[in-house]
Amino acid sequence: MNRRKKIISVITAVVFINGFALTTTAQDSTKLLSLDEAIAATVNNNKAIQLAKLDESIAAANYKQTEAIYLPQVGFSYTAISTNNPLNTFGFKLQQKSITQNDFNPDLLNHPSGTTDFTTQFQVQQPLVNMDMLYKRKAAAKQTELYQYKTQRTKEYVTFEVQKAFLQLQLAYDAVTVLEDALLTTRALYTFTDNRFKQGLLQKSDLLNTQVQITIAESNLSKAKNNIGNASDYISLLMGQSDGVIYKPANTFSISIKDSANKINIVRADFIAMQKAIEATDLMIKSNQMSYWPKLNAFGTYQLNDNRMLGFGANAYMAGIQLSWNIFKGNSTKNTIATQTLERNKLSEELSRQKDQSQLELNKAWRDLADAQFAMKQQQQAIEQANEALIILQNRYQQGLVNTTDVLTANTQLVQQKFAFTQAVFTTNITKAYIQFLTTTNQ
Numbered sequence: 001m002n003r004r005k006k007i008i009s010v011i012t013a014v015v016f017i018n019g020f021a022l023t024t025t026a027q028d029s030t031k032l033l034s035l036d037e038a039i040a041a042t043v044n045n046n047k048a049i050q051l052a053k054l055d056e057s058i059a060a061a062n063y064k065q066t067e068a069i070y071l072p073q074v075g076f077s078y079t080a081i082s083t084n085n086p087l088n089t090f091g092f093k094l095q096q097k098s099i100t101q102n103d104f105n106p107d108l109l110n111h112p113s114g115t116t117d118f119t120t121q122f123q124v125q126q127p128l129v130n131m132d133m134l135y136k137r138k139a140a141a142k143q144t145e146l147y148q149y150k151t152q153r154t155k156e157y158v159t160f161e162v163q164k165a166f167l168q169l170q171l172a173y174d175a176v177t178v179l180e181d182a183l184l185t186t187r188a189l190y191t192f193t194d195n196r197f198k199q200g201l202l203q204k205s206d207l208l209n210t211q212v213q214i215t216i217a218e219s220n221l222s223k224a225k226n227n228i229g230n231a232s233d234y235i236s237l238l239m240g241q242s243d244g245v246i247y248k249p250a251n252t253f254s255i256s257i258k259d260s261a262n263k264i265n266i267v268r269a270d271f272i273a274m275q276k277a278i279e280a281t282d283l284m285i286k287s288n289q290m291s292y293w294p295k296l297n298a299f300g301t302y303q304l305n306d307n308r309m310l311g312f313g314a315n316a317y318m319a320g321i322q323l324s325w326n327i328f329k330g331n332s333t334k335n336t337i338a339t340q341t342l343e344r345n346k347l348s349e350e351l352s353r354q355k356d357q358s359q360l361e362l363n364k365a366w367r368d369l370a371d372a373q374f375a376m377k378q379q380q381q382a383i384e385q386a387n388e389a390l391i392i393l394q395n396r397y398q399q400g401l402v403n404t405t406d407v408l409t410a411n412t413q414l415v416q417q418k419f420a421f422t423q424a425v426f427t428t429n430i431t432k433a434y435i436q437f438l439t440t441t442n443q
Contacts, residue, residue: 034250038162038235045240046158052151059140059147066137069130075123080309082116092117095305097314118311120304128321129296135287142280149273156269160437162238163255167429169231170249172224174422179221182415185390186213189407192398206404213408255432261439262366264359268440274351281344288337294325362438365431372427379421386414 043049083089089112093099096117102108127133190210196202233243300319304312390410396402 030246030248032250033235033247035163035166035253037250038166038239039159041239041241042158042162043155046238047240048158049151049154052147052154056144056147056151059144063137063140063144066133066140069127069133069137072127073123073125077119077121077123079119079121080116081119082114084112084114086110086112089115092305092307095119095303095314095316096307097305098307116307118306118309120312122302124300126298126300128298129294131290131293132287132295135283135290139280139283139287142276142283146273146276146280149269149276153269153273156437156440158238160433162235163253163433164430165231165235165238166249166253167426167433169228169235169247170253171422171426172228172231173249174425175224175227175419176221178415178418178422179217179224181418182411183214183217183221185411186210186217186408189394189397189404189411190214193404201400202404209404209408213411253429255429255436257432257435257439261435262362263439264355264362265439265441266355268358271351271355274347274354278344278347278351281340281347285337285340285344288333288340291326291333294323297322297324358438362435365435365438369428369431369435372424372431375424376421376428379417379424382417383414383421386410386417390414 081088081092083092086109090099090103090109092115093103190207190213193202193207193210197204197207229246232245232247235247236243236245298319298321300317302315302317304315306313390407390413393402393407393410397404397407
């Protein structure tokens with residue numbers, strides 16, 4: 001390989017480092033943040049959790065509505081009517097308790113004059129036995145429990161997101177440290193090359209190569225620092241805070257998991273929420289089945305009648321108990337039950353599918369964890385070897401036994417191995433966090 005090809009190879013290798021950095025606006029001030037602080041702020045302020053709590057409150061409000069199956073319904077009405085209808089005219093006078101002997105005159109009965117009636121009425125309806133509504137109330141209670149578990153699972157997911165964001169922030173700081181070390185090494189190499197060039201011992205192309213590497217290293221370092229801003233903004237979003245704050249991990253974060261956590265636990269919050277949905281559907285089916293049964297309700301009215309506005313000359317009451325039975329409703333209830341049964345079966349299949357899929361993801365996560373841990377060990381050895389190779393080449397370069405491109409290539413190789421190690425550490429911890437999320441049980 002000639003010198004030009006080596007230079008291109010070095011530049012290509014360094015450009016590979018750009019995959020670890022993103023471009024944002026650089027920030028100067030930093031704020032120490034621990035993982036526990038980030039999780040606490042997220043649980044209190046995260047928008048997804050707030051929305052889940054609103055759904056929970058809506059379900060609780062819907063359950064409150066079902067109290068109507070126990071409580072009476074009270075109504076008030078005031079009605080003013082004027083008519084010359086013979087039947088209504090006589091009836092109004094009876095209600096007003098104003099019938100006289102003359103009112104039985106056939107001419108007056110058949111051809112009454114206009115009659116007014118002002119009715120003030122109080123109505124009370126008291127549910128007694130409504131089995132279908134009782135099971136609807138139980139179904140609403142299950143819905144309330146369902147959303148409570150959904151809120152819990154949302155908190156668990158958001159906590160996992162905070163852990164990922166915190167690990168990404170750690171990775172960004174590690175990347176900056178690696179690039180700063182690489183820049184120092186490249187600048188030291190440039191100083192040595194510049195001195196040799198001034199002594200006429202090296203060509204100008206060697207000096208230009210080191211200058212190119214310094215420029216690339218400075219650019220990569222700037223992008224890596226901006227990547228800290230990206231990770232900080234995402235943490236701010238999770239915590240419900242305004243962006244623009246640069247965070248720095250207050251402590252090194254690592255996750256420990258149990259080796260026995262290799263099976264999905266059926267008491268996970270999202271699984272329980274799905275089970276509550278199935279139970280709620282079962283209760284709705286039972287409610288529709290109970291609608292075939294008779295209903296028993298009480299009612300009562302108290303009424304005031306007069307032929308004058310705001311007059312209350314006559315009063316009367318009526319109270320009773322009603323037994324009603326919808327014997328046949330055109331098969332609508334039967335078809336509704338059939339539809340709900342299919343929906344219940346679908347939910348059961350969906351729950352089974354989710355459990356199988358989660359177990360599949362857990363199995364994969366454990367394999368990914370083994371790969372990442374193996375990669376960490378390999379990269380540790382690779383870093384030691386690459387560092388030793390760089391030291392040897394630097395010594396030989398100072399003796400004039402190797403060219404500038406060889407040293408630059410070795411330096412780039414060391415940087416790549418350090419990046420690979422930090423990425424393996426990141427992958428290990430984030431995989432552990434995912435395993436923890438998959439195996440979380442309801443507390």
